[in-house]
Amino acid sequence: MKCQRREFHQLPKRKRSAKARMETFNNMHLAKDMQFTTTNGIPILQPYQGPVDFELYSYSERKGLSDENQAIHFFQYDCTFDNAVWKNLETTTYELRHFDYLFTPDYSLYVDDFLRHQNIDFTYRTRFVGAYWQECGFNVIPTVSWGNANSLPIAIEGFPKYSILAVCGIGNKRSPVHLNLWRYAIKYIEEHLEPLLIIVYGEHVEVPGIHTPLKFIPDYITKHFRYERNSK
Secondary structure, eight states, X not given: OOOOOOOOOOOOOOOOSHHHHHHHHTTGGGOTTOOBOTTTOOBOOOOOOSOOOOEEEEGGXXXXXXXXXXXXXXXXXXXXXXXXXXXXXHHHHHHTTTOSEEEOOOOOXXXXXXXXXXXXXXXXXXXXXXXXXXXXXXXXXXXXXOSSGGGHHHHTTTOOSSOEEEEEOTTTTSSHHXXXXXXXXXXXXXXXXXXXXXXXXXXXXXXXXXXXXXXXXXXXXXXXXXXXHHHO
C-alpha cells in the first residue's frame, strides 16, 4: 500500500542565532516527535512489515529514477552519503520524495571496543534519519550494522521487534573469522528482534540453525570490483 506522504515545501528560513545554528547542525529541530531509548538515547524506529518486491537502487543511482516501487539503499562507503543524510537531511529527504521505500543509512561500526562512543554516535545518526523518514511518511526498512560481537547490543538498540530488517553481506566470506562473526550476528539479531525477514545485500550464505527467512540481493559493489580485477 502506498504510504500517505507528508507534503514537502521549500525549507523555511531559520533564525541565525548561535543556538538555532547549533540545533540545526545537530538536526534537533527535526526530533520533536521522536522517542528515544533509555540506555544510550537512541531514536526508536517503528517496524516495517510491508512488501519487499521493490526494485533496489543505491543512493548514487537515485538521479533519473522516478517510477513507483523503487527503494533506495545506502550499502556504500559512508563518505558517499554522510554529508547528504546527516548534514543536509532535509534537502536530501526532499530529493528522495518520489521513492516509495528507503533503507536506513548503513553506517559502519568500529571493531575496537575503545571506540564505543563513536559507535553510539553512528547508531544514533542512522536511527535518527530513519525515524525522521518514518515521520515524513516513507516506508523505511531498518538496516542493522555492527563491528565486533561486543558492538551488537548497540547495533540493535532502537530497533523494533517483528520487523523486516536488512543487513550488509559484503565481505563476510573474506575469512572464517569474518564469516563466523557474520553468522553469529544474524543469530543474535534473530534472538533479540525476532524479525519477519532479513534482507541481505550480498552473496548467498548459509546460516545453520536460523529460523528467520533470508532474502539475498546481489550487490553492485562486489560485481563492480570483480569486473575491475578481471579487466586488468
